[in-house]
Amino acid sequence: MLTLADLRIGEHGEITGFTDEILSLKLLEMGCLPGTEVILTHHAPFGDPIALKVSGYTLTMRREEAATIQIKRK
Amino acid sequence: MANVTRIALIGNPNAGKSSLFNTLTGMNQKTGNFPGVTMDKLTGIWELEPGRNIEILDLPGIYSIYPKSIDEELVINILGNPKHPDYPDMAIVVADASNLKRNLLLFSQVRDLGIPTVLALNMIDVAENQGFVINSLKLARELNVEVAEINAKKGIGVGGLKLAVIKTLKHRYASNDALPLPVADELIDDVQKQFGEADPYRSLLWLMEHDRMKMFDQPQRESFDHLMEKHHFESKKYKSAETVKRYEQISEVVERCVINLNRQWDAEPVKTWTDRLDKVFIHSFWGYVIFLAILFVMFQAVFTWATYPMDLIDGGVAQLNDWLKGILPDSPLTGLLTDGLIAGVGGVLIFVPQIAFLFFFISMLEETGYMSRVMFIMDKMMRRFGLNGKSVVPLISGIACAVPAIMSTRSIGSWKDRLITILVTPLMSCSARLPIYTVLIALVVPEKNTLFGVFNLQGVALFGLYLLGFFMALLSAWVLKKILRAKERSYFIMELPTYKGPRFKHVAISIYNSVRAFIFEAGKIIVAISIVLWVFASYGPGDSMAKIEEQVRLKNPTLTGVDLSNKIASEKLENSYAGHFGKLIEPAIKPLGYDWKIGIALITSFAAREVFVGTMSTIYSLGGEVDNENATIKNRMRAEINPDTGKPMYDAALGFSLLIFYAFAMQCMSTLATTYRETKSWKYPLIQFGYMTTLAYLAAFLVYQILS
Numbered sequence A: 001m002l003t004l005a006d007l008r009i010g011e012h013g014e015i016t017g018f019t020d021e022i023l024s025l026k027l028l029e030m031g032c033l034p035g036t037e038v039i040l041t042h043h044a045p046f047g048d049p050i051a052l053k054v055s056g057y058t059l060t061m062r063r064e065e066a067a068t069i070q071i072k073r074k
Numbered sequence B: 001m002a003n004v005t006r007i008a009l010i011g012n013p014n015a016g017k018s019s020l021f022n023t024l025t026g027m028n029q030k031t032g033n034f035p036g037v038t039m040d041k042l043t044g045i046w047e048l049e050p051g052r053n054i055e056i057l058d059l060p061g062i063y064s065i066y067p068k069s070i071d072e073e074l075v076i077n078i079l080g081n082p083k084h085p086d087y088p089d090m091a092i093v094v095a096d097a098s099n100l101k102r103n104l105l106l107f108s109q110v111r112d113l114g115i116p117t118v119l120a121l122n123m124i125d126v127a128e129n130q131g132f133v134i135n136s137l138k139l140a141r142e143l144n145v146e147v148a149e150i151n152a153k154k155g156i157g158v159g160g161l162k163l164a165v166i167k168t169l170k171h172r173y174a175s176n177d178a179l180p181l182p183v184a185d186e187l188i189d190d191v192q193k194q195f196g197e198a199d200p201y202r203s204l205l206w207l208m209e210h211d212r213m214k215m216f217d218q219p220q221r222e223s224f225d226h227l228m229e230k231h232h233f234e235s236k237k238y239k240s241a242e243t244v245k246r247y248e249q250i251s252e253v254v255e256r257c258v259i260n261l262n263r264q265w266d267a268e269p270v271k272t273w274t275d276r277l278d279k280v281f282i283h284s285f286w287g288y289v290i291f292l293a294i295l296f297v298m299f300q301a302v303f304t305w306a307t308y309p310m311d312l313i314d315g316g317v318a319q320l321n322d323w324l325k326g327i328l329p330d331s332p333l334t335g336l337l338t339d340g341l342i343a344g345v346g347g348v349l350i351f352v353p354q355i356a357f358l359f360f361f362i363s364m365l366e367e368t369g370y371m372s373r374v375m376f377i378m379d380k381m382m383r384r385f386g387l388n389g390k391s392v393v394p395l396i397s398g399i400a401c402a403v404p405a406i407m408s409t410r411s412i413g414s415w416k417d418r419l420i421t422i423l424v425t426p427l428m429s430c431s432a433r434l435p436i437y438t439v440l441i442a443l444v445v446p447e448k449n450t451l452f453g454v455f456n457l458q459g460v461a462l463f464g465l466y467l468l469g470f471f472m473a474l475l476s477a478w479v480l481k482k483i484l485r486a487k488e489r490s491y492f493i494m495e496l497p498t499y500k501g502p503r504f505k506h507v508a509i510s511i512y513n514s515v516r517a518f519i520f521e522a523g524k525i526i527v528a529i530s531i532v533l534w535v536f537a538s539y540g541p542g543d544s545m546a547k548i549e550e551q552v553r554l555k556n557p558t559l560t561g562v563d564l565s566n567k568i569a570s571e572k573l574e575n576s577y578a579g580h581f582g583k584l585i586e587p588a589i590k591p592l593g594y595d596w597k598i599g600i601a602l603i604t605s606f607a608a609r610e611v612f613v614g615t616m617s618t619i620y621s622l623g624g625e626v627d628n629e630n631a632t633i634k635n636r637m638r639a640e641i642n643p644d645t646g647k648p649m650y651d652a653a654l655g656f657s658l659l660i661f662y663a664f665a666m667q668c669m670s671t672l673a674t675t676y677r678e679t680k681s682w683k684y685p686l687i688q689f690g691y692m693t694t695l696a697y698l699a700a701f702l703v704y705q706i707l708s
């Protein structure tokens, strides 16, 4: 299963679901909804955390958190 | 005060609530361009109409009414509980227009709670820069709410906001019976039967968040649990489904009310300044380099640029003292005034330029939005040590003062991360340590340029001390991480705000406030302790002090004039109460290289370390030794001779030992009180005091033994 953690800088994806129930509420509230398009824009030194564009703003999260977001490529 | 109308400012973190609060009330609540600036509630007065004052309540930001950290919990405890003393008559939801959907999620929840609401669209300038135009009239119709366009930063749109508020206050809110998603009717009925009538959505909030709401006691919480079980209600599922549903509705509304210029021109999205700057500021390599460079310049500036005004103040205070000593009669009271009070207060005043520079830099980091970038690039490293990217804010503001810094940990969601951050933050060198560092560095580090001749060696030493504090904080965090058990998992999901130009007026006000607080807060303590110390250092047990003059004359028949009075003065100090205290602890601190005089300073410093310099100047001036000319504290300490070796007392070994001691020791009652308040337990302030003081003692011991 492809997750957000697999994207490389500049790549697009579309959120399809979540694998972690506790985190998913926070992520939903931050605008990461199924069907939304995301673009990976940066990663911090040593590749973690990552920054992505979603719902028109920049959101950052750790790689392990990104790995709970399932995506499909666009 | 029963009938004063109260309006709460609600909104996402960083939406501009505190800026609006300042605009409306004329107050100077702290603002900054990163999520999580405001951590506590604050009330101000707004003149809504001529002669009609209402209360405005500024609150921490929340993303939804389901809290994930303590600062968010505070807001829900107010909004969820109509009996709360701060419960508002109405809410202004401040929304960041450049991020409309996410901000409207919260708006729709607050309105469904049954609180009359006005929507204030803020940051319209930012939205327009990104290519979005919002039709706010249409938005108002679609959402059935009064909408006001404002610019909280510049104070534009207050008139429209007033109208919207007045209208909303007049036509009270009609209770909304619909829930975002249906639940079993009996469930709401059951909640209302047991816990009283309320809007259905509010009943649901109670049910789902009862553990975080202080209005319920343990038996009540248990009956909530029973209700959930009885009706097979799963709150996590409900919250997620609700959020998705709300976003669906909001997307449709936004689709109709917002014109996206980017899409119409079918062009690449506008490249904003934020995108360009982030290319370097959060670059995987340059990000670190730039951050270190910024810190380095900051400490160079604090040390070198500030010396000119500092020398002026220093000289001025010394001159004032000489002048006063000249015109006032030579009495104990004159001594208290000049050597005690003025020297002590002068010891604070002289550091005003440095403090101002420090606050200038910190304020710039906060205002521009760079602070969130630092959190982003530091998270990975912080995590290794049991901290969190969000710990960066407390650690950096700990450079100013640990008390607000510890409060700012409230936005850290995980309790373990937060606790560790609280415990290690006081190891960051706060501004009260700056005077001590400055005086001691000047004594033991030669003043010359180094590193290609550009950097001041004393500035480098200062930077080193700050780094040392930082690394010790990391190390202690790492140890604590191994000891403490985690209750929940740590996470780091954070918004990166757009860069914003600093408002120099705001920066200036923030410097002014901090400097004023530094002078008055520190000043009060210093004056109090100076007086006590002076009394203890001028009087001794029984009639021992009276006899000293005689004894000195008898023992040293050859001494005359200045030498004689110096000798008498120092003997007197040694036999005073303070001298006895110092002597009492001398055996314990001897291995660190300290004598009983430094012992006195250590004792007084345990209440608040800012009294160190004042204590030193009182002790050395009461102890005689130096003639009046240019009697600044630095010169007095430099002239001090070690009676055992006959060499200068403040050599490198002692100087560095003292520096290290003050860098690590927990010498601040206010910090301990804050730790107690934030952890709600005496255990943690005690641990904090214990480990830091032990660390200070051992490190200072090592340094002294190695260097001497």
Ligand SMILES: Nc1nc2c(ncn2[C@@H]2O[C@H](COP(=O)(O)OP(=O)(O)OP(=O)(O)O)[C@@H](O)[C@H]2O)c(=O)[nH]1
Residues within 6 Å of the ligand: B011, B012, B013, B014, B015, B016, B017, B018, B019, B020, B030, B031, B032, B033, B034, B035, B036, B037, B038, B039, B059, B060, B061, B062, B122, B123, B124, B125, B126, B150, B151, B152, B153, B154, B367, B500, B503
């Ligand atoms: N460009 C622009 N910037 C604004 C506007 N309103 C506020 N700001 C800036 O946005 C940042 C955040 O403002 P604050 O008032 O601290 O936000 P807050 O909602 O109180 O944030 P928290 O206390 O963290 O929840 C500050 O840097 C403000 O200067 C606006 O209308 N336009």
Ligand SMILES: [Mg+2]
Residues within 6 Å of the ligand: B017, B018, B019, B030, B031, B037, B038, B059, B060, B061
């Ligand atoms: Mg605020």
